[in-house]
Amino acid sequence: MTENKEYKVVGTRPIRHDGVDKVTGRALYGADFQIAGLLHGRVLRSPHAHARILSIDTSRAEALPGVKGVVTAQDLPSAEDRIADLGEGAVNLKHLCDNILASDKVLYTGHAVAAVAATSPHIAEEACKLIDVEYEVLSPVLEVRQAMEPDAPLLHETLKTTSMGETADEPSNVASHIQHTLGDPEKGFAEADIIIERDFVTGTVHQGYIEPHNATAHFNQDGHLTIWCSTQGAFTVREQVAEILQYPISKIKVVPMEIGGGFGGKISVYIKPVAALLAKKTGKPVKVLMNRTDVFEGTGPTPASYIRVKMGATKAGKITAAEAYLAFEGGAYPGSPVGPGAMCIFAPYSIENVIIDGYDVVVNKPKTAPYRAPGAPNAAFGSETVIDELAEKLGIDPLEFRLINGAKEGDRRADGPVHPRIGFIETVETAKAHPHYTAPNGKKHHGRGIASGYWFNIGLESSVTINVNADGTINLIEGSTDIGGTRASIAMQAAEVLGIPAESVNPSVVDTNSVGYTAVTGGSRTTYATGYAAYEAAQDVKRKMIERAAKLWEVDVSNVQFEDGLFSSINGKEEQISFRDLCGQLSQTGGPVVGSGTVNPGGAGGAYATHVVDLMVDEETGKVEILRYTAVQDAGKAIHPSYVEGQIQGGAVQGIGWALNEEYIYNAEGTMTNASFLDYRMPTCLDLPMIDAVIVEVPNPGHPYGVRGVGEVPIVPPMAAIANAIYDAIGIRMTELPMSPDRLLKAMGKI
Amino acid sequence: MRDFAYITANTVSEAVTLLDEKGQSARILAGGTDLIVQVREARRDVDWMIDIKSIPEVNVLDYNADTGLTLGAAVECYKIYAVDEICDAYPGLVDATKIIGGTAIQGRAAVGGNLCNASPAADCIPPLIVLNASCVIAGPNGARELPVEQFCTGPGQTAFDNGEMLVSLKIPAPANNSSSFYLRFIPRNEMDIAVVGAGASVTLDDAKQTIVSARIALGAVAPTPLFAEEASALLAGREVSDAAIDEAAQAAQSIARPISDMRGTAEQRTHLVGVLTRRALNGAIQRIRDAA
Numbered sequence A: 001m002t003e004n005k006e007y008k009v010v011g012t013r014p015i016r017h018d019g020v021d022k023v024t025g026r027a028l029y030g031a032d033f034q035i036a037g038l039l040h041g042r043v044l045r046s047p048h049a050h051a052r053i054l055s056i057d058t059s060r061a062e063a064l065p066g067v068k069g070v071v072t073a074q075d076l077p078s079a080e081d082r083i084a085d086l087g088e089g090a091v092n093l094k095h096l097c098d099n100i101l102a103s104d105k106v107l108y109t110g111h112a113v114a115a116v117a118a119t120s121p122h123i124a125e126e127a128c129k130l131i132d133v134e135y136e137v138l139s140p141v142l143e144v145r146q147a148m149e150p151d152a153p154l155l156h157e158t159l160k161t162t163s164m165g166e167t168a169d170e171p172s173n174v175a176s177h178i179q180h181t182l183g184d185p186e187k188g189f190a191e192a193d194i195i196i197e198r199d200f201v202t203g204t205v206h207q208g209y210i211e212p213h214n215a216t217a218h219f220n221q222d223g224h225l226t227i228w229c230s231t232q233g234a235f236t237v238r239e240q241v242a243e244i245l246q247y248p249i250s251k252i253k254v255v256p257m258e259i260g261g262g263f264g265g266k267i268s269v270y271i272k273p274v275a276a277l278l279a280k281k282t283g284k285p286v287k288v289l290m291n292r293t294d295v296f297e298g299t300g301p302t303p304a305s306y307i308r309v310k311m312g313a314t315k316a317g318k319i320t321a322a323e324a325y326l327a328f329e330g331g332a333y334p335g336s337p338v339g340p341g342a343m344c345i346f347a348p349y350s351i352e353n354v355i356i357d358g359y360d361v362v363v364n365k366p367k368t369a370p371y372r373a374p375g376a377p378n379a380a381f382g383s384e385t386v387i388d389e390l391a392e393k394l395g396i397d398p399l400e401f402r403l404i405n406g407a408k409e410g411d412r413r414a415d416g417p418v419h420p421r422i423g424f425i426e427t428v429e430t431a432k433a434h435p436h437y438t439a440p441n442g443k444k445h446h447g448r449g450i451a452s453g454y455w456f457n458i459g460l461e462s463s464v465t466i467n468v469n470a471d472g473t474i475n476l477i478e479g480s481t482d483i484g485g486t487r488a489s490i491a492m493q494a495a496e497v498l499g500i501p502a503e504s505v506n507p508s509v510v511d512t513n514s515v516g517y518t519a520v521t522g523g524s525r526t527t528y529a530t531g532y533a534a535y536e537a538a539q540d541v542k543r544k545m546i547e548r549a550a551k552l553w554e555v556d557v558s559n560v561q562f563e564d565g566l567f568s569s570i571n572g573k574e575e576q577i578s579f580r581d582l583c584g585q586l587s588q589t590g591g592p593v594v595g596s597g598t599v600n601p602g603g604a605g606g607a608y609a610t611h612v613v614d615l616m617v618d619e620e621t622g623k624v625e626i627l628r629y630t631a632v633q634d635a636g637k638a639i640h641p642s643y644v645e646g647q648i649q650g651g652a653v654q655g656i657g658w659a660l661n662e663e664y665i666y667n668a669e670g671t672m673t674n675a676s677f678l679d680y681r682m683p684t685c686l687d688l689p690m691i692d693a694v695i696v697e698v699p700n701p702g703h704p705y706g707v708r709g710v711g712e713v714p715i716v717p718p719m720a721a722i723a724n725a726i727y728d729a730i731g732i733r734m735t736e737l738p739m740s741p742d743r744l745l746k747a748m749g750k751i
Numbered sequence B: 001m002r003d004f005a006y007i008t009a010n011t012v013s014e015a016v017t018l019l020d021e022k023g024q025s026a027r028i029l030a031g032g033t034d035l036i037v038q039v040r041e042a043r044r045d046v047d048w049m050i051d052i053k054s055i056p057e058v059n060v061l062d063y064n065a066d067t068g069l070t071l072g073a074a075v076e077c078y079k080i081y082a083v084d085e086i087c088d089a090y091p092g093l094v095d096a097t098k099i100i101g102g103t104a105i106q107g108r109a110a111v112g113g114n115l116c117n118a119s120p121a122a123d124c125i126p127p128l129i130v131l132n133a134s135c136v137i138a139g140p141n142g143a144r145e146l147p148v149e150q151f152c153t154g155p156g157q158t159a160f161d162n163g164e165m166l167v168s169l170k171i172p173a174p175a176n177n178s179s180s181f182y183l184r185f186i187p188r189n190e191m192d193i194a195v196v197g198a199g200a201s202v203t204l205d206d207a208k209q210t211i212v213s214a215r216i217a218l219g220a221v222a223p224t225p226l227f228a229e230e231a232s233a234l235l236a237g238r239e240v241s242d243a244a245i246d247e248a249a250q251a252a253q254s255i256a257r258p259i260s261d262m263r264g265t266a267e268q269r270t271h272l273v274g275v276l277t278r279r280a281l282n283g284a285i286q287r288i289r290d291a292a
C-alpha cells in the first residue's frame, strides 16, 4: 500500500485521449455506423400495460413495399422447450427472452411485440402500424404495495415467492424476500431513549443517458454474427445475445462504439438480439435505433419503492438498533436492486442490532435495470432522513451524530462483510471543516441539509494488453467502454509504472475478439479493476524491458534497475538507457514486446460520501432552488482528479433531479404520460449551482495505487440531504420522492 | 415520419390559394419548432408544408410610437427582443419571447407560430391578449381582423376558416404610464411548458397610485388561453394595494378550469393562478414606477 507516495502521472490532470474527437463531433457512436446494404429496423411496442396476446398478424406489414422482414417472439428459439432441459434456470431464460419480444403476455406499455426491417426507417415505422395484434387487456398493477396484496392481478402465473431458501406454494407478485440480521434488534430498541419510525415512497426514475440505445447486426455467410452497438460491456452483450439466441459465443463478435452515457442502463440488452434476428431473417445488416419514448418505455429504469425505517438511539447519540423494510419494484420481471439496497442502507454506521427485510416485487412497468449504486439511493433516502430526525430530536449536530456512530475498519455490515480500511469518518470531518458548513444560513425559507451514503463497489474480471512501439509510446488495448474518462485513468496507471507521460499511451477500446474477457463498465469498477490490469500489464512490459536492457548490456537481469523511466545497470557496468531509447532497440534485442495483465480482484474497497446542500423554498409555489452544494467523497486515490470531480458532480446532479422532479408519471391504464425530456424533468444547467466536489483520499488497500470506485456513491446522499434541507427551511419532513412543487404545496397545506 | 411535399410560397395570395386547394392536408410552416416536431412524432399528418418565410408581409417588424407595432407572422423571437423600443413598449411580450425554449429555439420560433399552434400553454398568447393585440388574417375572401382573445377556440383549434392564414399581429401603441408583465410557473428554470402562465398590462394615473385600467390573461388553465375580463375590470379606478390585487387574483382564479396532467394538478394550477396573477400585476406596476 502506498500512503502519501508521490507519483509522476497518477494524480495529475492530462487531457483525455478521446477528448478532441468527442468535442469536435468526430467520435463514432452506434447511430453513426454505416455499412453497405444496411436495412433499418423499428420495434412495435405494446400500447397496454398488461394484456394477453391473442394473435399477431404481420401480413399487411410484410406486404408494404420496402419491408424486408418482420420478426416476433416466434423467431426466438423457444424458451418453453428449454424449461425441461434446464430446470429452474429456464424460468429466468424465459423472462430474459420475453423481455426482448413478448410471447404470451405484454407486461408494460412499451413492451416489444414485433420488429420490422425495411429499406428506410420511415417505411419500417409505417410498417409497424400495419402489424395487427389482438390483445385481451388485463388490469395492470402499478405500485409495489398494491402488487403485494393477496388479491392483486398476477403478472406471472408461475412466479412464487422464495424466502430464505423456501419457495411458497401459491403464485404471487413477490418474487423474493431477503433478510439480514445482526445482534438482537429487540434488545437494541429497548435500550434506546428515542425511537423514530417513518415511511418513505420513491418514484420510478430513469438514468436519462443522452444517447438512445442502438444496434447494428450483421451475419456473415459462415454464420459469424457481428454487432456494433452502444453498451457498457461488449462481453456481456455477447453473453446475453448468445443466451437469448442460443448461439455460440465463438460465433458472436461485439464491437463497442463510443457510448453516450449509460449509468447502468446499458448493460441489459433490448434491441441487440432483435437486430440480430432481423439480420438473420433478411440476410442483410440491420440497424435498430430507439427514440426517447422507446428508451423511457422500453428500457430499464430504477425502481419505485416503499421503505420503512426505524432507528433508536440513546440520549448521548449512540444508535442502539435499526430496522428496515424495503419493498422494491422489479418491473415486469424479478430483479429489483433490493439486495444492494439492503446491503447499503445502514452501512455508514456501526450498529450492533439490525434487522433488514427486502422484497423484490413485479409490477406492470419496464423491467428495472441498474442505475448508479442501484438500490442504495432509495434506501438512503429513508435511513438518512431518520438519522437527521434522530440528531435533531437529540439536539446533536448531524455531522457530530455521524462521527459518534460512523463505521470504521473492523465494523461488521448487517449483511455480513467486515469493513476493511474505509474513509467514512474522513468525509464527515472534511464536510465539518468545509467553509460551506460554517457559512451563515439564517434567511427565511432557506435551509441546509446533510446526508451520507455508501456504495460497496465491485471488482470482477479485466484484461489489458500493451504493445510497445519503437518510438517509446505504448498501445494499450482494453475492453472497458469509456463512459467517464477511463481511457485516461487506465492509461495513467500504465504510464506511472513505465515512467512515461500519459500522452505516450495510446488507449484503444476494442471488440470481443481482440482483447481478453472484461466485465462491464459498471459497479464503479473500471478505473479500479481495468486500471489494475493495466498496472499488471505495464509490470509485465517492465519485466520484459529489463530483460532487453540486460541483453543489451550483457548483464544479468538482477543487475538492471528501472526508476523514473530510466533503465540502469548496477553492480559494475555504468550503463543507462531511457524507456524511449530502449524501445528503439527492440528488434535488435529479440523482437516486439507485448505485455498483458488480467485480474479478478477481491478488494474493491467501499466508497463513502457526505453531502451538504443549501436551498430555498418558494412557499407560494412550492419550488425548490438549490443554492449551494458541496459533495465530499473518499476516492481512495484520485488517479485523474478532474474525472473524479466530474463523477461526483454528475452523481450529485442526478440525485438532485431524482429528489426534486424526476419520476415516471402513469395514467390509470398504466401508460407513462411524460415519456420525453420535456416532461421527464431532469435538471438543466440553469437549475444547478456549481457542485463543489471535495476529494478525500483514504487509500484502498486492495489496489496498488489505493483506488476506490467513485462513480456511484455520489448519487446516494442527495435525496435525503435535500429532504433534510427542506425540513430546515420550512419545518416539514418530506417522505415522498420527488419532492416536486405540487407535493410541497400540499405538504405546506396550500392546496 | 411519412413523406410530405414542401412548397415555398412567395406571396400571401399564393399561400392562401394553396391552403384553400389542399385543405386539411396542408399546413403553414413558419419556424417549424412546433410543426416539424409534431410531424416527426406522428401527432399531425401533413401532406403539404407551405413555407411562408419568403413572403414580405410576414417578415415585417415595424414599431411606431403613435401607431404601435406591426409584427409579421413569421418574425422570430430573437428579432423582437433585439429592438430596444419594442422592449420598452411591450415588456410583457418580450418576457415571453425570451423564455420560449432557449436561444436556439428563439432563433427560429415566431410569435405568430406560437399563436397559430394554439396551445393553451403558449407563452406569447397571454401577453398578446393583455396588450390588446389583433390578428390580421388573409383568406380566399380577403382580409379580416380579429382580437387575439377570440382567436383560439380549443387546444390546437383556431378561428381560421378554410384557406386562411395569419399575416401579422397588430399591437396598439402603449398608453402613458403603462407597462406589461408575463411570467409562467415551471418546475425547472428552462425547457418546460408552462404549468400556468399569467400576463398583465396596467395603466396608472400620472401619480402612479391609481389603476386607470388593467388587463389580465391566463395560460394553461383552460382549453384556450383566457382573457380574465372580470378580474381586469375590477381593478379599474382602484388604488394600487395588496387588497385590490388579491381581489383581482381571486377573480382570475374563479375562471380557471384546469385539468390534472403530467405537468401539474388542477388544484396546483388554480392555486398558482392566484400567485402568478399577483406577481404579474405587481411586476407591471413596478415597471411603470421604475420607468423614469
Ligand SMILES: Cc1cc2nc3c(=O)[nH]c(=O)nc-3n(C[C@H](O)[C@H](O)[C@H](O)COP(=O)(O)OP(=O)(O)OC[C@H]3O[C@@H](n4cnc5c(N)ncnc54)[C@H](O)[C@@H]3O)c2cc1C
Binding pocket: B027, B028, B029, B030, B031, B032, B033, B034, B035, B036, B037, B052, B073, B074, B099, B100, B101, B102, B105, B108, B109, B110, B111, B112, B113, B114, B115, B116, B117, B121, B122, B123, B124, B164, B165, B166, B167, B191, B192, B193, B194
Ligand atoms: C425545444 C422546444 C422548446 C419550446 N419551448 C416553448 C416554450 O417555452 N413556450 C412555448 O410557448 N412554446 C415552446 N415551444 C413551442 C414552439 O417553439 C413555439 O410555439 C413557437 O413559437 C412556434 O413558432 P414556429 O414559428 O416555430 O411555428 P411553426 O412550428 O412553424 O408553426 C406552428 C403552428 O402554427 C401554424 N402556423 C404558423 N404560422 C402560421 C401562419 N402565419 N398562418 C397560419 N398558420 C400558421 C403551423 O401550421 C403550425 O401548425 C418549444 C418548442 C421546442 C421544440
